[in-house]
Amino acid sequence: MFLLNNMLLTIDATMGGWELFKNSLLPMITGGIKYTIPLTLIAFTIGLALALLLAIMRLSNSSIVRAPSVVIVSAVRGTPLLVQLFIVFYGLPSLGMTIDPFPSAIIAFSINVAAYASEIIRASILSIPKGQWEAAYTIGMTRNTALRRIIIPQAARVSVPPLSNTFISLVKDTSLASLILVTELFRKAQEIAAVTYDFMLIYIEAAILYWVVCFLLSIVQQAIETRLERHVSS
Template sequence: MPPWLHLMAESLPSLLWAGLVFTIPLTLLSFTFGLALGLVTALVRLFGPLPLALLARFFVWVFRGTPLLVQLFVIFYGLPSLGIYLDAFPAALIGFTLNVGAYGSETIRAVISAVPKGQWEAAYSIGMSWRQCLIRTILPQATKIAVPPLSNSFISLVKDTSLAAAITVPELFQAAQRIVATTYEPLILYIEAALIYLALSSVLSHLQQRLEQRFGRYGGSLEANP
């Protein structure tokens, strides 16, 4: 076995373990919390009172207008100057959640706005309240539209979690960096890490296609007919 292949085989378990324990949980938690935050932010911008809508717009402006890496540094390295100390993983989780929430809110706001206004009027005409109309008629239709962009955001988030290495989260990329520090073989280890990310992205892209096909095939069942 060539030395480079032997090194990749030896390092693979450590990289996969780091991905399983840190990268995947960080991705799933950040996307889940970020999606919830994005939904609330989008609803506030669309239907909330002006002061809250302006606050939501400011939040989106800040987190879409600054680099994610800078946001992570502010949370992990900057907040301690204010007496707020966070471990690496919670700091990364907060940073990714806020970032996903800001970008996700724009997607959700766009897909809700894309639902024809006639759907609102039809729901109101049969006596639905605003909340019933939103939950039973608007959001199911908006969900079908949102699947492709939100799926792309999730796949991007998997790769963006590599930035957490900069604030000492021992995820997949930092695991590769630690092995490089002892083997002095950066090219081999970084290519191996890239291949793992590529494999994850490929699997998720395939699942995205299947999900889009399913929503396209059964999309009619998602639209509540008032």
């Protein structure tokens, strides 16, 4: 952190455009590696686990089990992510629960991902033909066993493309964490812009970095989808 602060101190308004661009690159990349990428990975992993739970709850035959998941998904999908982030970071302290910026961001993003991903997973499970259920029942499987061993593995392949899009969107959404003082990529851009007053150049540079990351992830997404298509066709 001390080294990164020194980097920021060496950046001033007297620098030319290209020189400022080069000197600003390392602090922003460092913020991305230290906070943006870990925040994305952790929040998506936790959110995916919660999404599976919510999806299974929504598919339950019991209204007592199904109702809470319906309310949670509706509430999260019906409110802005920024509001959710502020409730966790600024609202919970009024209830005696003070959480640091990075964990607050993880909680808010995980819940948000869970709500949206749960609908993707639920739709993927419903897309599996009923004959798969019936075949599982005929060989003596229970509903839970059929879901775990037959339905979910097939639904996972169907849900990969939309879940990949959710992951890529999450990378961009992490920029909101700058508003609760998480020093990720965009927060570093804000700090540099505040010193140099060259907002256009710095914010365009941040946009380019986000675009590069999302572009690389889209290539990985296409490779995974192609592999899955070949696996299904074979």
